[in-house]
Amino acid sequence: MELGAQKLQIIILGDGAVGKTSILKMYAEGKYTSSHITTIGLDYIATKYESPEGKSIDVKIWDTAGQERFKTITYSFYKRAQGVLIAFDVTNRESFENVKNWIDSIENYAKKDIQKVLIGNKIDLTEKRKISNHEAQNLADEHDIPYFETSAKLDKNVSEVMQFIMGKVYDTSQKARSDPQKEEEIRGSQLMPTAPPRKEKSDDCKC
DSSP states (O other), rough: OOGGGEEEEEEOOSSTSSSSSHHHHHHHHSSOOEEEEESSSSEEEEEEETTSSEEEEEEEEEEEOOGGGHHHHHHHHHHGSSEEEEETTTTOOOHHHHHHHHHHHHHHOOOOOOEEEEEOOOOGGGGGSSSSHHHHHHHHHHTTOEEEBBTTTTTHHHHHHHHHHHHHHHHHHHTTTTTTHHHHHHHHHOOOOOOOOOEEESSSSOO
């Protein structure tokens, strides 16, 4: 199988209103909106990853709903994801405390070799910040997960974290090609939403 024909599959997880959609929108379109857009079920962006060998590889990054009522849908996607971004809001302690729950769900439902990255978003809101870099880094170290701090609003570290996770997933997929069974799993990893995604807008920005 030509690797260029394969799609790398990544999901972004986290509580509602931590800025998951804003991060993806900034990466894909270079745009930031001041309106909070609530993801209903699942959505995705399509992008490309340029490998060190110069190959252009299709990537889908799936945007998941953080609300409790959508978690069953989200869990069903874990098995086919090769990488996961776990996002929290540095101004919202509850979203940070819930990172442990998201990590537990990944360990319960995802593949053992899934690549994980922790993201602390909204670092532009310095006066409202409740989670220090040190505290977040300690949590990441505890779970052996790389940690990035981002601002979707200022486009800070957005491209960097996306390139990092895509590179890690690509490296893992390359290693899996030597294992026919794992290669077949990757070939079949085509995540599809169960229903067309919708967005709910609010003038109260929580992006």
